Amino acid sequence: MFRLSNKSKNLGLLVFLGLLIETGISPMPPLKLTSVLAHEVEVSGDVATTFHLEPNHNPRAGATAKVWFALTRKGGIIIPLEQCNCNLAVYSQGHKPGDKPLIEPALKAVSAERYKGIPGADIVFPKAGIYELELSGSAKTAANFKPFKLTYKVTVR
Template identity: 50%
Template sequence: MNKYLKILIFTSAVIFSYNHLAPVIAHQVKITSDVGATLHIEPNDTPRSGEASLAWFALTRKGGKVISLSECNCQLLVYAQPYVKGEPALLEPNLKPIKAERFRGIPGAEITFPKPGSYQLQLQGKAKQNNSFKPFNLKFNVTVATGTSSPSSDTTQVLENSNTQVEENQGWTFPVWAIAIPLFSISGIIFVALRRKQTDQGDIDSR
């Protein structure tokens, strides 16, 4: 009994630790010779296709001093994966200074990934003055999940087929009634004419 209790306690501790450390682990960190950056994408480092996500980079130089966007000629490029050499960037989001957590004025951008899959974010930059840090090119691999803002192609096809079927059914409804009404009218006229003819014939026979 004690053996199973220990296993249960250990498993619970592992799950508890994972849940609390996951947000920290999710942040990607890349470094060069004297510049480092931590990437975070809202929300929870889990971007979704078709939905705007805020990405920000906590840039620091060696020693831990924060590099603000005002100090850096920075550019952000987004490439689809797998990357083919010579292929242009899929997106070039405009960077803007933002405040995130304890950082102020760091580079950030809103990114809308067109579809789920793998992407690479490249943050390139150099110092605006005094060569306070060396030029850098930091690469971050990102996985984008399926978004909920737009229906999938399969769903769209089903909706289109349903609409087509409804239109076809509606198109057949009018001709059926248009044909049925005259038929009933003609049948009524023929029935009345036959009844009248039978009545007239009966009068002649009685005479």
């Protein structure tokens, strides 16, 4: 009989939950996980989003950081940027509702890993600190998903 360590059990559970969310099966919304590949996954309504920030989720002030958001619907169906009225806003941590974003980077269709045509952007954070990235969107005419809003915290060095 094999005995698994707690670390192995926890890693297995994280991978399993990540796969559930990736395929659109959510055990308990909203759920936020960081997978072993340093991608953050969040769910809003019927949209799951995998978020990644280069370089290695470790951006530096004054340097260009590349972000992408792999949007998926139930069943793991990719939502490309062309099907989404998506907006990205960058705020300083602790902003109040109604505050104007510091930056509103233009989203462009990018390909990353196995995802094609997903929303992505280049961001230059002005100084070190903690920021909040807010991705919101709604379906364009031909698409079928509920409006969503997701927030990610980013620490900039």
